[in-house]
Amino acid sequence: METLIEPFQYEFFRHGLLAALMVGALCGLIGVYIVLKGMSYIGHGLSHAAFGGAVVGFTYKLNFYVGAAAAGLIAALLINKITSGKKIKSDAAIGIVTTACFAVGVAIISRLRRFTQSFEAALFGNILGVNESDLIVIGAVTCLTLVTIFITYRSLLFTTFDFDAAKVFGISTGRAQLIFAFILTMAIIASMNVVGVTMIAATIVVPAVTARLLTDSFSRMLILSTCIGAVIGVAGMYLSYYLNAASGATIVLFGASVFILVSAFNYVKERYLYRERTHRHGELVHTHRVGPGHTRQSHTHHQHTHDDETAAAEAPAGKETP
Amino acid sequence: MSHAIELRHVTTGYNTSVVLDNLSLVIQDGQFAGIVGPTGSGKTTLLKTILGTHPVFAGEVHLFGMPIERLPPGSIGYVPQLESVDWSFPVTVEQVILMGLYATQKRIIPWASKGEKRKVHDLALRLGIHDCLHHHIVNISGGQQQRAFLGRALISNPKLLILDEPTAGVDIKTQHDVLHLLGDLNQEGITIVLTTHDLNAVASHLPWVICFNQELIAEGAPREVFTDHVLTRTYGGDIVIIEHGDHFLIANSTPLKL
Numbered sequence: 001m002e003t004l005i006e007p008f009q010y011e012f013f014r015h016g017l018l019a020a021l022m023v024g025a026l027c028g029l030i031g032v033y034i035v036l037k038g039m040s041y042i043g044h045g046l047s048h049a050a051f052g053g054a055v056v057g058f059t060y061k062l063n064f065y066v067g068a069a070a071a072g073l074i075a076a077l078l079i080n081k082i083t084s085g086k087k088i089k090s091d092a093a094i095g096i097v098t099t100a101c102f103a104v105g106v107a108i109i110s111r112l113r114r115f116t117q118s119f120e121a122a123l124f125g126n127i128l129g130v131n132e133s134d135l136i137v138i139g140a141v142t143c144l145t146l147v148t149i150f151i152t153y154r155s156l157l158f159t160t161f162d163f164d165a166a167k168v169f170g171i172s173t174g175r176a177q178l179i180f181a182f183i184l185t186m187a188i189i190a191s192m193n194v195v196g197v198t199m200i201a202a203t204i205v206v207p208a209v210t211a212r213l214l215t216d217s218f219s220r221m222l223i224l225s226t227c228i229g230a231v232i233g234v235a236g237m238y239l240s241y242y243l244n245a246a247s248g249a250t251i252v253l254f255g256a257s258v259f260i261l262v263s264a265f266n267y268v269k270e271r272y273l274y275r276e277r278t279h280r281h282g283e284l285v286h287t288h289r290v291g292p293g294h295t296r297q298s299h300t301h302h303q304h305t306h307d308d309e310t311a312a313a314e315a316p317a318g319k320e321t322p
Numbered sequence: 323m324s325h326a327i328e329l330r331h332v333t334t335g336y337n338t339s340v341v342l343d344n345l346s347l348v349i350q351d352g353q354f355a356g357i358v359g360p361t362g363s364g365k366t367t368l369l370k371t372i373l374g375t376h377p378v379f380a381g382e383v384h385l386f387g388m389p390i391e392r393l394p395p396g397s398i399g400y401v402p403q404l405e406s407v408d409w410s411f412p413v414t415v416e417q418v419i420l421m422g423l424y425a426t427q428k429r430i431i432p433w434a435s436k437g438e439k440r441k442v443h444d445l446a447l448r449l450g451i452h453d454c455l456h457h458h459i460v461n462i463s464g465g466q467q468q469r470a471f472l473g474r475a476l477i478s479n480p481k482l483l484i485l486d487e488p489t490a491g492v493d494i495k496t497q498h499d500v501l502h503l504l505g506d507l508n509q510e511g512i513t514i515v516l517t518t519h520d521l522n523a524v525a526s527h528l529p530w531v532i533c534f535n536q537e538l539i540a541e542g543a544p545r546e547v548f549t550d551h552v553l554t555r556t557y558g559g560d561i562v563i564i565e566h567g568d569h570f571l572i573a574n575s576t577p578l579k580l
Contacts, residue, residue, distance in 0.1 A: 154432060158421045164370075164402070169422060
């Protein structure tokens, strides 16, 4: 027990742990929408855009968060605009917009080399350097995101699932997109000093895909992903202390391990508890997912894959089977 | 009779290519109409234009005498093509049907109220999918999937129901059941417009048909519209009508010799 409490004597660890808890939960929550929209690299891209904006802001003596937020929001809206034409897919739009913003930052740094040191935390993450004002920003963004998602849950769900139908049914899809772009940008900017631009994609994607493996319900996926993100953040921080390894990298590696474990569990469940089997019911020869308690009645709730070749072999051509 | 749908000199398309040029079309309130035409004839573009999800280059689209954006939420029910649905999305049948209420119920709390759940259950009972409300949408049959999305379209009591190929990918019995259900809904006063490739299903179930191939070729009762001449103009190939008592079948005149 003492070993577990030991790191708490250090203020940097207490701050880091709290930051990891909040950032993990925040990225886990946002990640559900990102993964389901098929835009897994938006976090990676927007953090790069925000980095470019932060550098530009710094040259104009603005606060780090102001430049980063402005660039992130502009990039998110530009990506939405480019993809709305349906000619350019989101991965290409993310690639163009965000790397262009990042390149602006790199170009400025290369001209004014004295800035290089200040932006290392944003690039690679510095969870142990998190101070109280950072914690306030992360806490405020986490609360804002939770409240926004709670209030706009219905319109965000419908828009994420079926954008065109949501519009037809009377949902303000444009407003839903704008709100999501805003909270996404805020979440990424609040998280980038903790996990770093280079690793933010993993903290967003890993909890959501892990949660997806565990549930078929959207609301449960949101709760699970948030909890998994928080647990990964806290456990990763602890591990980094005892392993004396970089915190951001340890959090990401621990998250990847959790994903692998859940995938393995799912594989075993599918392989041994629910197995593929070709079998027959009367005249119907088919391949069917069979689980415990499989009955004839349960067929109405399953997808049937007819084994055409087997069926064709069983039934002679041109004759009706008895 | 008032107009449920009215397109006045509408021109639309994709980027620089025009798909519908100066199209005018009227569908009366209370109609049960099927739009038929070959692949690439612009049926889906026409539906999207009516629904307001596709930009109009020129002309006007009015639903019940006003632009779609001025209609109260829930006035239109829409059932998309099943193949366009993201089947890996984590939603149950109940959650899909509930989405149809999201724009009409100004409820901030994410979870469904008891009243909403009761409404979903009653509708699911009518549609015959009440026993799979808590199933993930991929774990049900094609007919049940079609009914789940029909439930989403109907839950807000729409005046107009638009379906994109509701008979595609389902067996003949399910097709028959879905079309009869739509017929019943039409009897209750809902204007229904659907697209389909199944001419025989239209001929035997729908009172009104619109033959379409980038332009309006003919419209009317199937027995009047489905002539060799109209179908050849619509599809471009030789098509024959086979009459059998009160029924008639539409077939390709040059069957493949095996």
